[in-house]
Amino acid sequence: MPVNLAAPARASLAAVSGVRIGVAMAGVRKANRKDLVVMVLDEGAAVAGVFTQNRFCAAPVQLCREHLAAQRGIRALLINTGNANAGTGADGVARARQTCAALARHLGLDEQQVLPFSTGVIMETLPVERIVAGLPAAVAALAPDRWLESAEGIMTTDTLPKAASRQVTIGGRTVTVTGIAKGAGMIRPNMATMLGFVATDAVIDPALMQTLVREAADQSFNRITIDGDTSTNDSFVLIATQRAGHAPITQLESADGAALREAVFAVSRQLAQAIVRDGEGATKFITVRVDGGRTKQECRLAAYAIAHSPLVKTAFFASDPNLGRILAAVGYAGIDDLDQGLIDLFLDDVHVVVRGGRHPAYQEADGQRVMKQSEITVRVDLHRGPAHATVWTCDLSHDYVSINADYRS
């Protein structure tokens, strides 16, 4: 059961001028489910992406990097679920290439103008023939208003489609930012998540795109974790179709640049949080904020230690204020010279720990009250510097075990 998350309303998802989407059922792994998404971009779109840091990166991730580096102008994205095409060696790369070539033929493009994405089971052979056979239906369905279908078409163990949209005014023109993402498990993105796509019709210097996509990932997908497992296929792509008609954005620090950046961040953050809200077996949405670190990096170490601890996560699932587990996680996070005698811990507004020990006024009933909520903020103050960091996560429930014990059956 997702935590305070509903399927997006179709009307809330604004089309992005210059982007058309087609979805089909290709039977990649199972019949009768939307598992193939084609996204076609008008000529002139700027595209940038960030990809998994997993050294066992999937074949499509390798091809995405190669095709972006070729700088032929990306014109299409091809996404399949049901098979991750990871752990498949050289054969997997060859198969991903065949699917790009097939879509390129349909659209009159070069195969290097197609970015491929796969998600699903690892170490299975990609059924190229099924994907190729599904392409005509996807291409025939191409239309600008298919964002909701595309969000459905990239789901695996997700229980709800994830999509978000914002509009801002830049240079007197309405600029749209719309995106989709999928997640659910093997989620501890490192650079990006298991498939996120955000498109805007903003007019922006393509040289700024890589910075913008990195910053957006860093504010969103790189701040979430469900199980600490960094996927082999994480990919986050930002598209700017340059169609909105305003004067080009040439600096992200300008007023227009800042407006676009905020809209891209907001959409990315909403998508990232939606992934956590729909995390496998999640019953609670947890914000972990660590203040008072010397560096952002050490704040992240502590925040991720809390967010990954199975003991902390099962305590949240049980609504049990067994909060010493949070202190233990901070203690083993890897901050070598940490002084436990300085640490404060808050659960929402409840001050639980002061100077490393239980706060004299802390009552278990207060902790219990917060732990029963479906949205909880854990705040730790290290009191050793000015840096802070935030991570979003969920609890660890029986359903997580069930889902991952049954995933392939």
Place this chain on the structure above:
Amino acid sequence: MPVNLAAPARASLAAVSGVRIGVAMAGVRKANRKDLVVMVLDEGAAVAGVFTQNRFCAAPVQLCREHLAAQRGIRALLINTGNANAGTGADGVARARQTCAALARHLGLDEQQVLPFSTGVIMETLPVERIVAGLPAAVAALAPDRWLESAEGIMTTDTLPKAASRQVTIGGRTVTVTGIAKGAGMIRPNMATMLGFVATDAVIDPALMQTLVREAADQSFNRITIDGDTSTNDSFVLIATQRAGHAPITQLESADGAALREAVFAVSRQLAQAIVRDGEGATKFITVRVDGGRTKQECRLAAYAIAHSPLVKTAFFASDPNLGRILAAVGYAGIDDLDQGLIDLFLDDVHVVVRGGRHPAYQEADGQRVMKQSEITVRVDLHRGPAHATVWTCDLSHDYVSINADYRS
């Protein structure tokens, strides 16, 4: 249900000359359970310990370090369950000191000659008065043959007591090594585990003890993980009572030193593996071996990434050969220049992955056969150097969630 583990037979646990043990029910947290252990050492025993690297180390760990550093000659160990006395600030240290002083009075010792150990819930106030009230019964019960009772007396969520014993001949004399440990959850020892005690009557230069206890920890407790949560209270203590009557061991590299070392390692390893076999909710015992690394450190990174992955652990629970999850864990382990195209993966005798892709001869039925076993060896070969490392772990089951969601209730 522990994995291929039974309670040790009383007769299998040889007494160690110079060590007497008394166990009592002090009602620290719950009534009618053995929760207080006193271990008294004859004068002249050499004692060394290694303790948690968790920066939120418990009050008793702080006192152990202080009392060992004082070099007054350790004569007694005082162990309670039901309360970890961690996350308790300066008050926790004062309370641990009061318990040491009380036992010292009973035995005519200085409080610095007592080492305190606590295990149980974090961030609760230590009930000193109950522990002090329980001491007379424990002291009255002191006897050399109470190793099994002491193993029972340090259990928390353990389902079985853990104890092991070996005898070796050194200089024509029988030398005994006997030890106890407890574990179950919050287990990813870093220097030592959540309470392990090994005693021998060997005659050994006290200057060698710290090296020996470190090496033993490194071969045993530091190679196991259940949930990746490094405890606040991990403590592993080695005692040599110097009573066996052989010529003193002055070098660990001598024949006598090697014989003692092997016996201490064997007892430590058996105790460490017993902790994994009785891991919270464990249904399988998994050995993860990584070969072919450039350094032992990178082999450990990969082995721990596999051993900590919730996705890998739930796949073991389900007996599902979803082995791509193992590749993904190796990929995110943090070996920056890893070449996935070199990697081999074996499940027991089954060659699953060759050069980063599925082995052509691999059949899912073969993977399935191994996954159904209760003891499984995962072997990864990185093919980039001569180093190797082994870690022992267990699977992640529904019972792990249940146990940790219910632990305090």
